[in-house]
Amino acid sequence: MPLLRPTLNSLCTKGHLQEALLQMAVKGPEMLFDGYNMLLNDCVNRKAIREGQRVHAHMIKTCYLPPLYLRNRLVILYTKCDYLTDARYVFDEMPERNVVSWTAMISGYSQRGLGFEALHLFVRMLRSGTEPNEFTFATVLTSCTGASGFELGRQIHSLIIKHNYESHIFVGSSLLDMYAKAGKIIEARGVFESLPERDVVSCTAIVSGYAQLGLDEEALELFRRLQKEGISANYVTYASVLTALSGLAALDHGKQVHNHVLRCELPFYVVIQNSLIDMYSKCGNLNYSRRIFDRMPERTVISWNAMLVGYSKHGRGREVVELFRLMREEKRVKPDCVTFLAVLSGCSHGRLEDTGLEIFDEMVKGNNGIQAEIEHYGCVVDLLGRAGRVEEAFEFIKRMPFKPTAAIWGSLLGACRVHSNIDIGAFVGQRLVEIEPENAGNYVILSNLYASAGRWEDVREVRELMMDKAVIKEPGRSWIELDQTLHTFHASDRSHPRREEVFWKVKELSIKFKEAGYVPDLSCVLYDVDEEQKEKILLAHSEKLALAFGLIVAPEKVPIRVIKNLRICVDCHNFAKLISKFYGRDVSLRDKSRFHHIVGGICSCGDYW
DNA sequence: CTAGGGTTAG
Numbered sequence: 001m002p003l004l005r006p007t008l009n010s011l012c013t014k015g016h017l018q019e020a021l022l023q024m025a026v027k028g029p030e031m032l033f034d035g036y037n038m039l040l041n042d043c044v045n046r047k048a049i050r051e052g053q054r055v056h057a058h059m060i061k062t063c064y065l066p067p068l069y070l071r072n073r074l075v076i077l078y079t080k081c082d083y084l085t086d087a088r089y090v091f092d093e094m095p096e097r098n099v100v101s102w103t104a105m106i107s108g109y110s111q112r113g114l115g116f117e118a119l120h121l122f123v124r125m126l127r128s129g130t131e132p133n134e135f136t137f138a139t140v141l142t143s144c145t146g147a148s149g150f151e152l153g154r155q156i157h158s159l160i161i162k163h164n165y166e167s168h169i170f171v172g173s174s175l176l177d178m179y180a181k182a183g184k185i186i187e188a189r190g191v192f193e194s195l196p197e198r199d200v201v202s203c204t205a206i207v208s209g210y211a212q213l214g215l216d217e218e219a220l221e222l223f224r225r226l227q228k229e230g231i232s233a234n235y236v237t238y239a240s241v242l243t244a245l246s247g248l249a250a251l252d253h254g255k256q257v258h259n260h261v262l263r264c265e266l267p268f269y270v271v272i273q274n275s276l277i278d279m280y281s282k283c284g285n286l287n288y289s290r291r292i293f294d295r296m297p298e299r300t301v302i303s304w305n306a307m308l309v310g311y312s313k314h315g316r317g318r319e320v321v322e323l324f325r326l327m328r329e330e331k332r333v334k335p336d337c338v339t340f341l342a343v344l345s346g347c348s349h350g351r352l353e354d355t356g357l358e359i360f361d362e363m364v365k366g367n368n369g370i371q372a373e374i375e376h377y378g379c380v381v382d383l384l385g386r387a388g389r390v391e392e393a394f395e396f397i398k399r400m401p402f403k404p405t406a407a408i409w410g411s412l413l414g415a416c417r418v419h420s421n422i423d424i425g426a427f428v429g430q431r432l433v434e435i436e437p438e439n440a441g442n443y444v445i446l447s448n449l450y451a452s453a454g455r456w457e458d459v460r461e462v463r464e465l466m467m468d469k470a471v472i473k474e475p476g477r478s479w480i481e482l483d484q485t486l487h488t489f490h491a492s493d494r495s496h497p498r499r500e501e502v503f504w505k506v507k508e509l510s511i512k513f514k515e516a517g518y519v520p521d522l523s524c525v526l527y528d529v530d531e532e533q534k535e536k537i538l539l540a541h542s543e544k545l546a547l548a549f550g551l552i553v554a555p556e557k558v559p560i561r562v563i564k565n566l567r568i569c570v571d572c573h574n575f576a577k578l579i580s581k582f583y584g585r586d587v588s589l590r591d592k593s594r595f596h597h598i599v600g601g602i603c604s605c606g607d608y609w
Numbered sequence: 610c611t612a613g614g615g616t617t618a619g
Contacts, residue, residue: 037610040610041610044610069610070610072610072611073610075610075611076610076611079611098610098611099611100610100611101610101611102611103610103611103612104610104611105611106611107611107612133611133612134612135611135612136611136612137612137613138611138612138613139611139612139613140612141612141613142612142613168612168613169613170612170613171612171613172613173613173614174612174613174614175613176613176614177613177614199613200614201613201614202613202614203614204614204615205613205614205615206614207614208614208615209614234614234615235615235616236614236615236616237614237615238615239614239615239616240614240615240616242616243615243616268615270616271615271616272615272616273616274615274616274617275615275616275617276616277616277617278616278617300616300617301617302616302617303616303617304617305616305617305618306616306617307617308617309617309618310617336617337618338617338618338619339617339618341617341618341619342617342618345618375618375619378619407619
């Protein structure tokens, strides 16, 4: 900031802008305000920072003391051009400030993602006695993210009510978005419903609020209703809708939206194309994603990331590495932290552990300008564990510069299960049930590990602990798309119209597979019941119902495409492989973390997931 | 003069 003045002095000496400034001086001091105002206004509109700086420099050089209005324009100029330190310098030097000065500065911080600074300034504004207006509220709420931000957001809400701005459409959409991002969807919906008028932005905010929380059906239902009410949609709306469709893997609907946006020729097409890449890959259709990607006239880092994530989730390690190489050759985009997450997890799922480790080492050396964060370390743990290098993974965790999270221990525990490492598994499992006592899955893996070592006393203890502490947060659910309809199945489902037929089909399959040597994997059952009961529970798993339904209804040449909201269990995975083998059907199964493409009884995940 | 919604990961 001390550099500002000399920089400005040098800028002030050249260019034809100088001409304009000279003219202003000639015409007399009463012309200065209008002249400066006009020039600055023009610079703001064109985001011409160099010229703007020269105008500012001229003020300083001629000892002109700009009034409040012009100082505000300078703050606005600098914030809009992303020169935040300069904006703050002007702001700090102001002899007096009004609501516009404060709001412009707050907006500058919040748009740069510096929410903490923005909130801090807002509090200072209140203390200074300047009354916030609708612009201030709409702005400051965008910085109320995270736990501490939400607390402040609630307080700001009551302030908004006090100032009678709750029904203002800008304030209202910002407010409902704040609630939605904090996971308070009921409050968000309440604000939305109480708005006296609606527009594209407020409608998009609530739809995307549902979508971002994974409430995909609700998002779509609301979107359809709003469409019927005649609300228009733009590229942001469609991006949000596509997010919801990705979550549901609703390929037919996704294609419809695709056709629709092609016909509309919406502006900001990159954003929609990014969403389409993601949608097709999450619907299992990687080739479509790649086709869109290849034909894009311009790509952002998100385009590359979406494509990389696609390959990664489908277990296509070689494609991940190849695309990453292309991305580095292309100098216009720089890989970011998401890129490295996608690449590392792609190497892990694609069995390219040495490549993954090389890329991680490069990251840690700092060659890429990206700091390795805990999630990246988590990918490496996953990668080592998946490759059977369990001890190495354990040592790696001990040496990490981060405190291991439950997710990291969980990943190692999973590796211990697959590679039957009882010593490390028992240690990790005990640690994990302490950190995450509510997660039932941990107890199950741990007790199975003990069982495999014949440590029955420990098995009993873990089971008891589980009954005591574990809660099942999210019920398992699987679905399948047929003629633009999603057919959803729950384990204890009584709702599907063809449930009887589906139930008998599963039973029939089970008998048939048993004759061929299928043994139900009872260790997948969380409940402490007898074996017969366990088998019943297993046969009612939602993914088996959806698979059986797919076998009944899906046309023969088409893969059976099942989506599950949680991780798939070992037994259902076996079951799917048997369906593929016995019926010659390709099965595509998407679970919480990845795709399983099963052809001829062989799964693309290599049986580790 | 100052304002709200969005796409990748977890």
